[in-house]
Amino acid sequence: MKIVIEKSKAVEQLHLLTAHLGLKMQAPEIVCSVDDDEERIEPLWRATAAELARLLAPYCAFVLTDNSAEYSLEMPDNWRSDQSDALQQHCMAFIGNSLLARWLYPLAPESAALYRNMNVECASAIADILAMRRKPKGL
DSSP, rough: OOOEEEEEHHHHHHHHHHHHHHHTTTTTHOOOOOGGGGGHHHHHHHHHHHHHHHHHHEEEEEEEOOSSSEEEEETTTTOOGGGGGHHHHHHHHHHHHHHHHHTTTTTTTHHHHHHHHHHHHHHHHHHHHHHHHHHOOOO
């Protein structure tokens, strides 16, 4: 199984969420990320992608390219493959929350903590999905 997270989609989500949050906080010029922030976002993206790889271990081989994070998973034969879509969705949510938390930390640590806490739940859901197994036949 392979999970590919496109960097451009993750960064676009970061821009949208920071714009929304910036308007709510009445500080868009401080909170919002924009395309010109690419140099600031790149190390955050790399750290976020690696964080997800650690969460998917020991099933995961991780490759970070210029445009995406690719996670090749070798799951046990009895893993419930019907959960692959849910796993992909939780991984995308994890990347989004982690990237946003990393962006917000120096600007609004209390908001960053909220997204970190959301990722605790997301990480738990990922761990649960990775642990799902089919019951042996004939029992």
